[in-house]
Amino acid sequence: MKLKNSSKSGAIFIKKLNIKVTIKLPIYLDYQSTTPMDPRVIDVMVKTMKEDYGNPHSRTHSLGWKAEELVEIARKQVADLIGADPKEIFFTSGATESNNIAVKGVAHFYGATGKNHIITTYTEHKCIINSARDLEQEGFSVTFLPVQQNGLVDLKELEAAITDKTCLVSIMTVNNEIGVIQPIKEIGALCRKKGAYFHTDAAQAFGKIPLNVDAMNIDLMSISGHKIYGPKGVGALYIRRKPRVRIKSIISGGGQERGIRSGTLATPLVVGLGKAAEIAKNEMEQDFNHVKKLGAKLYQGIMETTQVFLNGDKEHRYPGNLNFSFAGIEGESMIMAIKDLAVSSGSACTSSSLEPSYVLHSLGVEDELAHTSIRFGIGRFTTEEEIDYAINLIKTKVQKLRDLSPLWEMMQEGIDIKSINWKSH
Amino acid sequence: MIYLDYNSTTKLAAEALAKMNEVYQLPLNNSSSHQLGRKATKLVEDARQELKNLINAQNYEVIFTSSSTEATNMLMFGADVKKIIFCEFEHSAVYNCRPENKEIIEVKALKNGLIDIEDFKNKIANQNGNFLASVMLANNETGAIQPIEEMAKLVHQKGGLFHCDIVQAVGKIAVDLEKLNVDFASISAHKINGPQGVGALLMRKGFDIKPLIFGGKQEKSKRAGTTNIAGISGFGEACKLAAKKISLYENVKNLRDFLESEITKITNENVMIFSQEIARLPNTSYIATKNVDSQTQLINFDLNGICVSAGPACSSGTLTASRILKAMGIEPAFSTSAIRVSLGIENTKDEIEKFIKVWSDFYKKIKY
Numbered sequence: 180m181k182l183k184n185s186s187k188s189g190a191i192f193i194k195k196l197n198i199k200v201t202i203k204l205p206i207y208l209d210y211q212s213t214t215p216m217d218p219r220v221i222d223v224m225v226k227t228m229k230e231d232y233g234n235p236h237s238r239t240h241s242l243g244w245k246a247e248e249l250v251e252i253a254r255k256q257v258a259d260l261i262g263a264d265p266k267e268i269f270f271t272s273g274a275t276e277s278n279n280i281a282v283k284g285v286a287h288f289y290g291a292t293g294k295n296h297i298i299t300t301y302t303e304h305k306c307i308i309n310s311a312r313d314l315e316q317e318g319f320s321v322t323f324l325p326v327q328q329n330g331l332v333d334l335k336e337l338e339a340a341i342t343d344k345t346c347l348v349s350i351m352t353v354n355n356e357i358g359v360i361q362p363i364k365e366i367g368a369l370c371r372k373k374g375a376y377f378h379t380d381a382a383q384a385f386g387k388i389p390l391n392v393d394a395m396n397i398d399l400m401s402i403s404g405h406k407i408y409g410p411k412g413v414g415a416l417y418i419r420r421k422p423r424v425r426i427k428s429i430i431s432g433g434g435q436e437r438g439i440r441s442g443t444l445a446t447p448l449v450v451g452l453g454k455a456a457e458i459a460k461n462e463m464e465q466d467f468n469h470v471k472k473l474g475a476k477l478y479q480g481i482m483e484t485t486q487v488f489l490n491g492d493k494e495h496r497y498p499g500n501l502n503f504s505f506a507g508i509e510g511e512s513m514i515m516a517i518k519d520l521a522v523s524s525g526s527a528c529t530s531s532s533l534e535p536s537y538v539l540h541s542l543g544v545e546d547e548l549a550h551t552s553i554r555f556g557i558g559r560f561t562t563e564e565e566i567d568y569a570i571n572l573i574k575t576k577v578q579k580l581r582d583l584s585p586l587w588e589m590m591q592e593g594i595d596i597k598s599i600n601w602k603s604h
Numbered sequence: 605m606i607y608l609d610y611n612s613t614t615k616l617a618a619e620a621l622a623k624m625n626e627v628y629q630l631p632l633n634n635s636s637s638h639q640l641g642r643k644a645t646k647l648v649e650d651a652r653q654e655l656k657n658l659i660n661a662q663n664y665e666v667i668f669t670s671s672s673t674e675a676t677n678m679l680m681f682g683a684d685v686k687k688i689i690f691c692e693f694e695h696s697a698v699y700n701c702r703p704e705n706k707e708i709i710e711v712k713a714l715k716n717g718l719i720d721i722e723d724f725k726n727k728i729a730n731q732n733g734n735f736l737a738s739v740m741l742a743n744n745e746t747g748a749i750q751p752i753e754e755m756a757k758l759v760h761q762k763g764g765l766f767h768c769d770i771v772q773a774v775g776k777i778a779v780d781l782e783k784l785n786v787d788f789a790s791i792s793a794h795k796i797n798g799p800q801g802v803g804a805l806l807m808r809k810g811f812d813i814k815p816l817i818f819g820g821k822q823e824k825s826k827r828a829g830t831t832n833i834a835g836i837s838g839f840g841e842a843c844k845l846a847a848k849k850i851s852l853y854e855n856v857k858n859l860r861d862f863l864e865s866e867i868t869k870i871t872n873e874n875v876m877i878f879s880q881e882i883a884r885l886p887n888t889s890y891i892a893t894k895n896v897d898s899q900t901q902l903i904n905f906d907l908n909g910i911c912v913s914a915g916p917a918c919s920s921g922t923l924t925a926s927r928i929l930k931a932m933g934i935e936p937a938f939s940t941s942a943i944r945v946s947l948g949i950e951n952t953k954d955e956i957e958k959f960i961k962v963w964s965d966f967y968k969k970i971k972y
Binding site: 205207209210212213214215216221224225228229232233234237239240241242243271272273274275276278279304305306309310312313403405410411412413429430431432433434441442443444445446447448514518521522523524 | 605607609612613614615616621624625628629630631632633635636637638639640669670671672673674676677681695696697700701702792794799800801802803816817818819820828829830831832833834835899902905906910911912913914
């Protein structure tokens with residue numbers, strides 16, 4: 180199976196320069212699902228796999244020491260990106276595992292002391308919601324906070340929800356589906372004031388926007404490798420030392436990662452995450468400006484079409500995540516029509532199912548519009564030509580689909596679609 | 605440098621690395637519905653099939669995890685049973701995983717490294733379903749191969765479930781899940797020249813367990829988290845290669861036997877080689893030198909460019925006796941003075957001769 184050679188390509192004419200540029204298809208616009216790996220990350224990983232294959236827990240020979248040394252360098256690289264101490268970084272298999280450890284681990288530890296209430300929101304990643312649901316079944320009390328129409332948490336509602344029984348508040352930094360950034364610093368301050376620990380799932384934020392665990396009052400933070408041009412299969416959990424947050428581990432065994440997470444550490448993966456973090460730190464401004472510029476261009480281009488809506492707050496957002504609802508067309512046919520663009524409807528974890536996004540539902544987006552929502556993700560390797568090509572394709576296809584759509588026709592005639600009593604089959 | 609610590613981890617096979625490097629070039633997430641997502645799905649399914657082929661597991665579900673430790677934890681926490689029975693010599697992934705809501709029953713080990721089958725029979729005699737027994741196929745320190753088929757039969761007669769940790773056995777001896785007749789098995793990629801960070805739980809079709817990690821619907825909703833496509837592809841390649849390499853362990857066994865016979869020629873009374881008289885892995889030699897603590901020996905080997913270990917890597921660095929040797933009832937003069945030599949197919953006779961020389965020079969300095 181050849182992976183590299185995509186035979187298909189498209190062309191775009193750049194008027195300004197009077198040239199035609201060939202573009203490799205499909206254009207990858209799904210950076211929230213996963214990112215291409217940075218070649219610099221692949222290089223260090225391959226080197227590690229070839230040369231430093233020791234078990235980092237082998238304390239008895241040089242190969243083990245070398246692997247351990249590499250792991251500790253990576254730990255520092257990750258810590259440096261969020262203003263943490265390396266001792267506060269615990270490597271895991273990914274943000275999902277980190278989120279599971281944070282939510283269940285804190286709840287199980289402090290639940291035993293009587294603090295058996297946790298708070299999260301309806302728009303969290305599935306792994307937080309499902310962990311919380313599991314705790315609920317075990318007898319914990321869980322508050323799922325609604326979000327406002329712009330996707331942001333209402334701080335007053337949060338404050339009212341925190342009680343002296345609350346051990347943990349878990350609210351994500353950047354939402355994976357709609358890209359909104361929660362007021363993390365304020366949430367952290369609130370939790371500290373009220374005596375609850377604050378965990379944030381930063382899988383979509385780490386390495387992309389500046390984060391500082393002290394300035395933002397964060398007690399636990401989940402981190403992913405493959406969302407920042409690093410490898411899949413590795414992530415990290417930040418756990419504050421001062422004051423120390425205690426957790427009950429979910430995987431026991433050899434006691435690696437100071438008992439927080441047993442299992443042989445995958446040195447090459449950890450090295451890859453460290454390198455990706457280092458690059459992200461050094462190039463954050465450059466990456467951000469690039470994404471911001473292309474995001475603005477895509478936004479303007481798509482908004483030239485009528486009856487298109489951006490989901491989530493327009494200001495408080497990561498510019499590399501744009502989630503639009505296209506009125507009068509159907510999401511799956513849209514995805515098919517623009518299959519030269521690798522995009523997602525909803526988050527990747529749920530995009531193979533056809534149920535409308537629970538995140539958009541929580542924002543109060545109507546089912547019809549939620550069904551036609553598409554997330555465009557822009558990243559380090561996206562080019563301006565690719566955005567031009569994408570805008571052109573989207574505009575053309577939306578028009579074409581609407582021309583064929585009786586729904587669109589009715590909408591144009593001023594018929595309220597919701598008022599129609601559909602005959603069921 | 606001479607690497608004799610293959611039970612701790614192995615070098616990634618060139619073919620596996622090449623495959624992983626190929627996968628690294630594309631942004632693949634098998635949960636995405638676009639064409640790259642489908643490509644990712646095919647890679648994962650191909651690897652799943654390679655693993656099934658290697659250990660004759662066509663009638664098992666493969667749940668990929670981040671390690672065999674995770675696989676074991678998932679089973680022990682997630683199996684719907686009230687009691688868990690395991691042997692004292694189990695890997696710490698089993699031994700230290702003690703779910704609070706389940707009763708743990710430990711079975712004794714014999715001095716030769718085998719499970720005390722009479723004790724095992726006694727411990728399950730009064731059971732009536734609702735229990736899980738977990739015994740490893742080959743021990744990571746001694747290499748001792750346990751009578752899994754016999755135990756699985758006993759457990760099934762009592763209506764229990766049987767899990768086998770096959771981590772150390774796979775790749776070194778033929779492993780056939782159908783023949784072993786186990787309900788669950790756990791495996792690690794990095795012990796068979798695959799990448800670190802990948803493992804799997806095998807579960808006989810028709811069985812079900814509760815997940816350990818919640819979230820998306822990956823791995824049939826049994827293990828959430830973005831799938832490690834490259835790692836799993838590398839694992840699949842390693843499985844394909846492992847099947848071809850098993851015959852090479854005949855030579856590994858010859859080298860191991862040569863090493864042991866040379867050492868016993870030097871001294872017979874002051875060394876103890878564990879599990880030598882029973883069936884064990886062809887690559888493993890667990891040698892104790894009376895009253896010379898393991899650390900001292902390890903430092904000497906390291907200074908001479910030889911990588912060996914004292915028991916499992918996860919607990920190395922501590923000066924206490926091996927838990928496994930203690931369980932076998934080995935006296936402290938030997939249980940604190942053991943080193944584990946584990947060979948791979950890459951080792952040469954020259955390397956083994958060098959090991960023997962280093963060992964012999966060291967031994968001559970000991971004053972008994």
